Amino acid sequence: MLRIYDTRARQVQEVPGGRVVRMYTCGPTVYRYAHVGNLRSYLLSDLIRRVLERRRARVEVCQNITDVGHLVDDAEIGEDKVAAQARAEGRSSMEIARFYEDAFRRDTAALNLRPPDHTPRATETIELMIELIVKLMEKGHAYAVPDGSVFFAAETFPGYGEISGNRLDALQPGHRVEGVDPRKRFHADWALWKHSHRELVWETPWGGTGFPGWHIECSAMSLEFLGDHIDLHTGGIDLRFPHHEDERAQSDSAAGKEVVRHWVHGEHLLFDGRKMAKSTGNVVLLSDVAEAGLDPLAVRLAFLEHRYRQQMNLTWDTLRAADRTLRRWRARVAEWAESPSAPLHTESVRQAEAAFEDDLDTPAALRVLRELEKADAVSPGAKFETFLQLDHLLGLDLSTEIGKVRSLPPGGAELLAARERAREGRDWAAADRLREELAELGVHVADTPEGQVWR
Numbered sequence: 001m002l003r004i005y006d007t008r009a010r011q012v013q014e015v016p017g018g019r020v021v022r023m024y025t026c027g028p029t030v031y032r033y034a035h036v037g038n039l040r041s042y043l044l045s046d047l048i049r050r051v052l053e054r055r056r057a058r059v060e061v062c063q064n065i066t067d068v069g070h071l072v073d074d075a076e077i078g079e080d081k082v083a084a085q086a087r088a089e090g091r092s093s094m095e096i097a098r099f100y101e102d103a104f105r106r107d108t109a110a111l112n113l114r115p116p117d118h119t120p121r122a123t124e125t126i127e128l129m130i131e132l133i134v135k136l137m138e139k140g141h142a143y144a145v146p147d148g149s150v151f152f153a154a155e156t157f158p159g160y161g162e163i164s165g166n167r168l169d170a171l172q173p174g175h176r177v178e179g180v181d182p183r184k185r186f187h188a189d190w191a192l193w194k195h196s197h198r199e200l201v202w203e204t205p206w207g208g209t210g211f212p213g214w215h216i217e218c219s220a221m222s223l224e225f226l227g228d229h230i231d232l233h234t235g236g237i238d239l240r241f242p243h244h245e246d247e248r249a250q251s252d253s254a255a256g257k258e259v260v261r262h263w264v265h266g267e268h269l270l271f272d273g274r275k276m277a278k279s280t281g282n283v284v285l286l287s288d289v290a291e292a293g294l295d296p297l298a299v300r301l302a303f304l305e306h307r308y309r310q311q312m313n314l315t316w317d318t319l320r321a322a323d324r325t326l327r328r329w330r331a332r333v334a335e336w337a338e339s340p341s342a343p344l345h346t347e348s349v350r351q352a353e354a355a356f357e358d359d360l361d362t363p364a365a366l367r368v369l370r371e372l373e374k375a376d377a378v379s380p381g382a383k384f385e386t387f388l389q390l391d392h393l394l395g396l397d398l399s400t401e402i403g404k405v406r407s408l409p410p411g412g413a414e415l416l417a418a419r420e421r422a423r424e425g426r427d428w429a430a431a432d433r434l435r436e437e438l439a440e441l442g443v444h445v446a447d448t449p450e451g452q453v454w455r
Contacts, residue, residue: 002055002356002357003015003358005359007163007240007264008162008163008262008263009262015048015052015231015232015262020057020058020059020060021058021231022226022229023045023059023061023230023232023233023234024234024260025045025062025063025233025234025235026063026064026218026234026235027063027066028065028104029067029070030082030100031082031100033104033287034103034107034286035283035285036269036271036276036286036289037268037275039107039111039299040303040308040312041235041236042063042108042111043300044266044308046111046112046113046114046395047308047360048232048264048360049061050392050393051393054353054392060226061116062118062119062225062226063116064221065097065101065120065121065122066122066214067093067121068082068122068123069194069211069212069214069216070214082200083198086199093199097123101121110286110296110297111286111296111395112300112396118225118226120225122217125221125224128221129192129212129216129217129220130205132216132219132220132223132250133193136250136253137150140153140156141156141157141254142192143185145183147183147195148204148207148210149191149194149195150191150192150193151185151190152189152190152191152192152249153186153189154168154188154189155186156253157249157252157253159248159252160249161245162248163240163245163248164245168188171188190213191213192215193210193212194213196209197209214243215242215243219247219250219251222259223254228255228257228259229259230259231262232260232261233262233263233264235264235265235266236266237265237268240263248263267309267311267312269311269313270313270314271314272313272314272315286299289319292319295323297326297397298326299322300395301396302319302321304362304363304366305322305366306362307359307360326396327409327441328441328442329396330399330400330442331442331444331455332387333388333398333399333401333402334404334455335380335455336380336381336383336384337384337403339380340379341384341385342380343385344385344386345372345382345385345386348369348371348386349390351365352365352368353393355368356393365390365393372386372387409442412438412441412454415434415441415443416452420451422434423447438454
């Protein structure tokens, strides 16, 4: 069974396999390119899915697309993020949303993230949100104000704060310039629907036009597409509060029971020791990685070097190292493919699977592969079968070099020439050192009476 850390329970808990497992993943707000820090949180749900499917569970995944309702700075007031970007780029909100949604899908495909079963867009599920808001109003959990906005009455949900620890009795009123919204009955209430006459607004049965709040979107979509029993809900650690607290209150109040069984969150990613932000100039996109000559899956491998709930500091050096490892493993798999077939090395498979099932201990799983790569007692055929078997969990496309006519990677020809000169000068220490450098690039050299050959 998969054991995963449940944020609400504050402990590792079992997620049984062998049945249908329903998982909701908070998707992107499509107003800009996703940077690699954003993409790390989506790898979390992909790894969970791969582990469960390996145990023959059918995993049904819903991941929303927020193309309206998410305000700048996550405030209760202000401009919609998609609308603000549309104004900045001189395009319509829908043009912006579809452009960045397509870019997000390309990035997730490049990282080998399996596509969700359901990807509802906020703008296409407004009726679901309105129906849910009406239901919450009828149950006494929400109230409308004269301008047509609707707020959730936070005090009607006693379990608020169990995910993040931010209990209602400890929350302080906000201190924005406008002060606490006088329309609210309680300062911690939040907007389910916002009155507006601007772009992207809809009519409501309680009167007036407006658009949905960000939090109500996920409740409406998850209940519609996965039902009122959701096994896993994933997202970045920054979504614990207020987004997931608000979402839980809405969904549970509407369903009359606990809807989500396990809340799972991935930690922040730093780049060169700092949080990614335009102001610091360290936002790295997947396209930047490709333009640097690195395989996008080197990002995936670099992520796997750390546990999902560890804060990670990514650097260009770690990405280059991951790229070298990826290329070396692919070259070795292609080399082993030409050896006689042999059974799996079952102990390596067992150890790696156990690591994945132990709260996604991916660093331990990678150590198993590194040890297997160096194990002289294991036949090449067994290594080949085992690496490809475990690649179903890793998602690194380790078989891509099989049968290919290879070309030397950048710098390879120079190293081969230098090694040939070292051999001619009988400088065996230098020749051995250069052989190791070539191996790091995925180039394996053998010495024959006719000279050195590489593969």
